[in-house]
Amino acid sequence: MNQMAGKLDTANVPFSDADFQALAALAHREFGLSLAQSKKPLVYSRLSRRLKAREINSFPAYLDLLGKREENAERLELISALTTNVTSFFRENHHFETLRTDSLPASIERARNGKRLRIWSAGCSSGQEPYSIAMTILDMMPEAPRHNVKILATDIDPQIVAKAKAGRYPAEEAGSIPDGFRKKWVKLEDSGTGQISMSQDLQKLITFAELNLIADWPIKGPFDAVFCRNVAIYFDQDTQKRLWQRFSELLAPGGFLFIGHSERVTGPASATLRGVGITSYQKTAAASAATNQ
Ligand SMILES: C[S@@+](CC[C@H](N)C(=O)[O-])C[C@H]1O[C@@H](n2cnc3c(N)ncnc32)[C@H](O)[C@@H]1O
Secondary structure, eight states: OEETEEEEEOOOOOOOOOHHHHHHHHHHHHHHHHOGGHHHHHHHHHHHHHHHTTTTOHHHHHHHHHSSOOOOHHHHHHHHSOOOOOOOSSSSSSHHIIIIIHHHHHHHHHHTOOOOOEEEEOOOOTTTHHHHHHHHHHHHHGGGGGHHHEEEEESHHHHHHHHHHTTTEGGGGGGGGHHHHHHHHHOOOOOOSOOOEOHHHHHEEEEEOOOOOTOOOOOOOOEEEEEEEEGGGGGHHHHHHHHHHHHHHHHEEEEEEEEOOOOOOOGGGTTTTTEEEEEEEEHHHHHHHTTTT
């Protein structure tokens, strides 16, 4: 074994094209990830850390490990290593503006009359996105907790979902939260930890869960809006097209889909989702009528 001062030296572990192809095939099969050959150096650098952590000295051995049924945790480490969790409060703020002006008014009125209001943050990372949605709703509908109003927040990575549920962040992150919202729903912890925490009012509106977007969804729509931003970017074209179509099917008539700044709706869903602003789409009435027949 290639050891250095008692520690595994992964610096020189060979990484052949065949190793890369086998990893790329697994990442595609299990998670829909698309890894172009140009990503080989990045994959090498990210996964070398996993080899080190598991004290494994070759990529074929790591692939064997990943293939074992009981190694689900390592398969999730793989996806964490190959994707990023970068997010922030009110990221791509224009989506929250569209939510406020074009989507929520009608949904809130319906919710006040006893109907459901549902929003899905799909690929929510550490939770800043669903908490931003919750603040936007509570600002417009302070009585939301007494109505049938829920935000579903899902991510494939169990560690990141646990972090989202905890709702604690470094205080610097509060900078992108509008002042009025921060005063109402964000608490600076007294203990001098430099952490902020999300209020119970926000937490009560959100249900967090683990979900792989390319697997089955045990989820019933319809949703008034779906946020799936900066997630599909990791998927190949066909997987993206299927994803947009599945969202379209789950959206309520006139429902909104918000996607990441470098993403575009493509494939069959382009016929049912009309572009209504920067990376914002609305399910057309014709599509809604067809779905509801
Ligand atoms: C860059 S973050 C985006 C966070 C947030 N939506 C935003 O735009 O700020 C991408 C998230 O997608 C998640 N992800 C990647 N592949 C996924 C999959 N197959 N199913 C569900 N989530 C996935 C990652 O775990 C990560 O938390």
